[in-house]
Amino acid sequence: MTAGVSIEVQDARCRFRHVSGNTIDALAGVDVTVQPGEFVCLVGRSGHGKSTLLRAIAGLTPLSSGIVQVGGTTVDGPSVDRGMVFQEDTVFPWMRVIDNVAFGLKNKGLSAQQATDIAKDWLQRVDLADFAASWPRELSGGMRKRVAIATVFATEAPLLLMDEPFGALDYVTRLSLYGLLTELWSRTGRTIVFVTHDIEEALILADRILVIKDGGVADDLRVSLPRPRDEERRASPEAVAITKTITRHLGLAELLDRHAGEAQK
Amino acid sequence: MRLRKFFRIGLDAPLGIFLLSVIGLALTLALWQVASELVGRYMPPPLAVLNNMIANFSASRALQGLGLPPGGYLPHLMYTVWNVTLGVSIGVAIGITTGLASWRWRMVDEVTDPIVTIFGTLPILVAAPFFLIWFGLVAFAQVSLVAFYAAVILHLYSLRASRNVDPRYRDYALTLGANDSALFRRIMVPAALPELVGGIRIAFAAAWGLAAIAELLGAQFGVGRVIVSLTAVYDVESIVSIVLLLSAFAVLLDVLVLAGRAWATRWMPREARRP
Numbered sequence: 001m002t003a004g005v006s007i008e009v010q011d012a013r014c015r016f017r018h019v020s021g022n023t024i025d026a027l028a029g030v031d032v033t034v035q036p037g038e039f040v041c042l043v044g045r046s047g048h049g050k051s052t053l054l055r056a057i058a059g060l061t062p063l064s065s066g067i068v069q070v071g072g073t074t075v076d077g078p079s080v081d082r083g084m085v086f087q088e089d090t091v092f093p094w095m096r097v098i099d100n101v102a103f104g105l106k107n108k109g110l111s112a113q114q115a116t117d118i119a120k121d122w123l124q125r126v127d128l129a130d131f132a133a134s135w136p137r138e139l140s141g142g143m144r145k146r147v148a149i150a151t152v153f154a155t156e157a158p159l160l161l162m163d164e165p166f167g168a169l170d171y172v173t174r175l176s177l178y179g180l181l182t183e184l185w186s187r188t189g190r191t192i193v194f195v196t197h198d199i200e201e202a203l204i205l206a207d208r209i210l211v212i213k214d215g216g217v218a219d220d221l222r223v224s225l226p227r228p229r230d231e232e233r234r235a236s237p238e239a240v241a242i243t244k245t246i247t248r249h250l251g252l253a254e255l256l257d258r259h260a261g262e263a264q265k
Numbered sequence: 266m267r268l269r270k271f272f273r274i275g276l277d278a279p280l281g282i283f284l285l286s287v288i289g290l291a292l293t294l295a296l297w298q299v300a301s302e303l304v305g306r307y308m309p310p311p312l313a314v315l316n317n318m319i320a321n322f323s324a325s326r327a328l329q330g331l332g333l334p335p336g337g338y339l340p341h342l343m344y345t346v347w348n349v350t351l352g353v354s355i356g357v358a359i360g361i362t363t364g365l366a367s368w369r370w371r372m373v374d375e376v377t378d379p380i381v382t383i384f385g386t387l388p389i390l391v392a393a394p395f396f397l398i399w400f401g402l403v404a405f406a407q408v409s410l411v412a413f414y415a416a417v418i419l420h421l422y423s424l425r426a427s428r429n430v431d432p433r434y435r436d437y438a439l440t441l442g443a444n445d446s447a448l449f450r451r452i453m454v455p456a457a458l459p460e461l462v463g464g465i466r467i468a469f470a471a472a473w474g475l476a477a478i479a480e481l482l483g484a485q486f487g488v489g490r491v492i493v494s495l496t497a498v499y500d501v502e503s504i505v506s507i508v509l510l511l512s513a514f515a516v517l518l519d520v521l522v523l524a525g526r527a528w529a530t531r532w533m534p535r536e537a538r539r540p
Contacts (some may be wrong), residue, residue: 058440060436060439060440077439078436078439078440079440079442080440080441080442082440083440083441084436084437084440086433086436086437088431088433090433090434090436090437092434092437092438092451092452092455093532093533094455094456094458094532095451095455095532103438103441103443103451104441104442106447107441107442107443107444107447108442135531135532136532137532137533137534151441152440152441155441155442161440
């Protein structure tokens with residue numbers, strides 16, 4: 001079992017130049033601390049900096065200033081120790097399923113046989129053992145996500161970063177993947193940072209929800225609901241209170257009032 | 266099951282496509298026959314060309330009479346085919362390497378871009394004499410010429426193909442610990458391969474003309490050299506014969522390249538695999 005790692009983000013700023021010539025602060029001085037083994041969801045509206053923060057932790061997007069440390073080491077580029085599952089379908093279509101799962105392991109220096117053995121084991125855990133020799137095109141979208149999850153877990157990365165990985169999937173497939181992900185997380189103790197704009201998804205998965213707004217952390221909410229978090233638990237007073245807090249931050253109430261006012265006119 | 270698929274009715278069925286190809290070939294031969302009736306001596310009919318091919322394929326008195334080595338068309342065809350295959354192979358290796366390196370390192374791109382722009386636009390009739398002067402009337406000159414142009418074509422194709430590879434695959438590979446070598450071998454090359462094969466086919470198509478021109482300008486051997494000798498005696502029938510035989514080899518090589526592409530892109534959906 002691989003233990004998770006801590007994350008320390010200090011005054012992280014990320015400035016982009018827009019095509020119009022204006023500059024945009026995707027991250028405007030973010031300070032975040034994540035404890036080892038925590039499951040943290042970053043929730044917020046599109047364009048407010050969730051994915052930029054995640055990519056900065058992954059080392060894929062360099063910061064304009066500030067610092068990101070993972071397990072006490074400063075992040076200065078991507079690493080196999082920070083596995084990432086993307087929103088888009090990133091499973092390599094030219095590799096068979098087993099080779100996809102073994103890819104990160106081979107990069108870590110394992111022999112082909114060792115990598116294949118571990119990959120087979122992980123395919124078993126995500127219930128895809130029968131599809132080891134298949135091409136990704138032969139799998140459904142949900143199955144390909146399971147391949148991506150198996151791939152990042154197989155590398156034993158202590159930190160897993162997930163950028164709206166289930167956004168394009170149907171509701172039932174998403175529910176089954178939530179179950180798989182929380183099971184693997186509780187068994188392996190990895191630290192997971194999961195980006196979503198879906199409050200229900202965050203309530204099902206997270207120990208902690210960080211509300212990201214205007215490039216900063218607007219709120220830091222603890223979720224102490226027992227797992228598994230079925231419909232009943234998601235309708236509990238604690239869950240409703242969290243939902244209300246998040247929707248207030250997201251400006252949903254004002255948005256609804258405005259639409260209602262426009263409709264009355 | 267396969268047979269039923271083959272004999273399915275419709276112009277898009279395998280049998281339909283095959284029949285259309287046969288009709289196209291028959292039409293070409295018919296037009297050729299009519300043209301030969303109208304033009305006369307300088308447009309030999311298909312059957313005469315076929316007889317010429319068979320008669321002179323492995324031994325030809327006519328060629329011997331023109332001072333060419335014995336052995337008919339075959340050794341000349343093999344000489345040209347070998348030069349083209351070798352030249353394109355070298356050019357493909359160089360072009361893909363420099364193209365991918367230009368994608369990876371901006372400095373390489375800055376250095377190679379003006380070279381490719383200047384030399385890539387150089388007409389063959391201008392470049393060929395230089396190669397023949399520098400390297401002499403030997404196979405090396407013809408191979409170098411073919412390799413040079415193939416490298417230019419593949420450089421441009423691989424640079425464009427690598428730029429077209431979705432950056433998400435690169436990001437994903439990097440988060441899985443891929444180093445430069447793994448990124449090239451296991452991500453960029455297979456992802457860019459379908460487009461690269463297009464470049465290889467174009468390089469081959471251009472190479473036949475390049476090799477023939479190089480041989481026409483000065484060579485001891487090869488299809489171009491034979492054509493020069495035959496032109497001097499107005500032997501149109503033999504010229505058409507050897508040119509068609511060379512075309513057959515070109516088609517055969519194209520089929521081999523396409524077979525290689527089909528194998529290398531078997532991961533793609535069937536409809537995307539069409540060349």
